Amino acid sequence: MTSRIFLKLILGVLCILIVALSAVDVLASRVAEANYRETLTRELEQKSRMLALILNVDAAEKTAATVRELARAAGGRLTVVAPDGRVLADSEADPARMENHRSRPEIASALNGESGSSIRLSPTIGHEFLYVAVPCPQGALRLAVPMVTMAAQVNSIRKRLLFSTALAFLPAIVLAAFFARYVSSKLGRVIYYAGELARGNFQARLEAPGSDELGILGSKLNETAEKLQKMFEELQREHQEMEKLELIRKDFVINVSHELRTPLASIQGYTETLLNGAIDDPLYNIRFLEIIRQNAERLTNLASDLLTLSRIELKSQKFQFASYYANTLLRDGIDSIRPLAEKKRISLQLEGTAENAEIFCDAKAVHQALGNLLDNAIKYTADGGQIVVGARPAGPPAGPPAFYQLFVRDTGGGIPVEDLPRLFERFYRVDKARSRDLGGTGLGLAIVKHIARAHGGDVHVESELGKGSTFSFTLPVHDPGSAEVMHLQSPLTVS
DSSP: OHHHHHHHHHHHHHHHHHHHHHHHHHHHHHHHHHHHHHHHHHHHHHHHHHHHHHOOOOOHHHHHHHHHHHHHHHTSEEEEEOTTSOEEEESSSOGGGSOOOTTSHHHHHHHTTSOEEEEEEOTTTOSEEEEEEEEETTEEEEEEEEHHHHHHHHHHHHHHHHHHHHHHHHHHHHHHHHHHHHHHHHHHHHHHHHHHHHTTOTTOOOOOOOSSHHHHHHHHHHHHHHHHHHHHHHHHHHHHHHHHHHHHHHHHHHHHHHHHHHHHHHHHHHHHHHHTTGGGOTTTHHHHHHHHHHHHHHHHHHHHHHHHHHHHHTTOOOOOEEEEEHHHHHHHHHHHHHHHHHHTTOEEEEEOOOTTOEEEEEHHHHHHHHHHHHHHHHHTSOTTOEEEEEEEEESOSSSSOSEEEEEEEEOSOOOOGGGGGGTTSTTOOSSHHHHHHTTOOSOHHHHHHHHHHHTTOOEEEEEETTTEEEEEEEEESSOTTOGGGGGGHHHHOBO
16 A cells, blocks of 8 residues: 555656656757857857958959858858849859849848848758848848757757756655655555544554644544544443343343233132132132232232332432431331231341431332331241341441441341342342242332432342341432532431
8 A cells, every 4th residue: 555655656756857847848948049049149240240340352252262261260151242132252152143132131131231130941052041140341241050050059958958957856856755655654554544444443543643734634533533432332332231121121021921920810710719609618718818819919019119110210209308317217117117027026126326327318218128128038037036227337437427328137048149149130039939929029129229329329238048138228428419408407307
């Protein structure tokens, strides 16, 4: 690529130089010819005047002999013309045979007392001559030189001029070669880089583009590549997100269908059994109706959790944020779940933080998140077990805490390590059969995660098989999105 560009540039420069040299040849030849003709005319005029002084005789015979000698000395053809136009003497021809010259323009000027010149074909010799005539005592004296001689001199001057011009062009050719090499190298890199962009290699960059026009072009291409790279990465992320969302959607549809099918099948089966006569059987009708009620309640809980999760994910859930005392939120959560804990003789303990510790949150949403964690803890904690509900500062130990961590610790059977990363996914269950038997929808932990993240916090789980589990989520102390709320902390604090 670079070699082709270099060759084209060199050929272009050479063509320009050839055209320039041709123009110099044409123009300079004309100027040289005109200057040489003018110089020769003046020189012939001067020689003619000198010859007119020398050739001041009366006898024609004597004049003819002298004319031939003087013509050889002057290097031209010498002619003497009488005032009436007759040729008195000529160095090249017999005067008697020559026609009257009074009509010749240079002779006419000389007979009128002025010098004259003209270029024309000689009828006597048959060659083109430059004629110069001046007045003389005999009438007019004319000196002529053949144009062939002048043309030879002009050609000699032209050759020397062309040779000198060609020598002067040599440094220009060398400089043009260096320039062509420089330009072709940079242009070749730019073209190659543009090809890389066309092939989709947006990570490539043109190094050291420079500050000239090609450098500016290279810089613009680098900027274009950066923008294309960002757009490509964004499209890749969006594509990955779309694929992920599509997988989530498919998984969601499958899970919802499965979760709905089980209770609906149970309701349909027991309903058909009752309609087929079991409704009159006192041993089974009440038990079948209780099973139908439990499955209907399960469907209601599933629908409620799906609506809650959808509202949070779509950011259509309206949160009422304010500052609340952390210990108050924990006590409310314990009180709401205490009847279920007492049925299983599970001990509920509060591991509170400072009494003045405040959390900026939606109390109803936090109550739901705590309720989901406590409900799971009771379901998976054996009778006579223990559940600890507490709060502690989260974040760097230095300075006032920016977040508080609310946690629920139980003494259940624990969770395998490989299941921990997926616990907060929708419909994910460690023990699917047991979870359904306990009435879980599989959405409780996902709702806790979305509530925490809607508050600017996150969720965490720690567990060890046989020793229980600890689920926690963080909540901010102040409004992370509005500095003005910080001035309203005391008035908004709810006991």
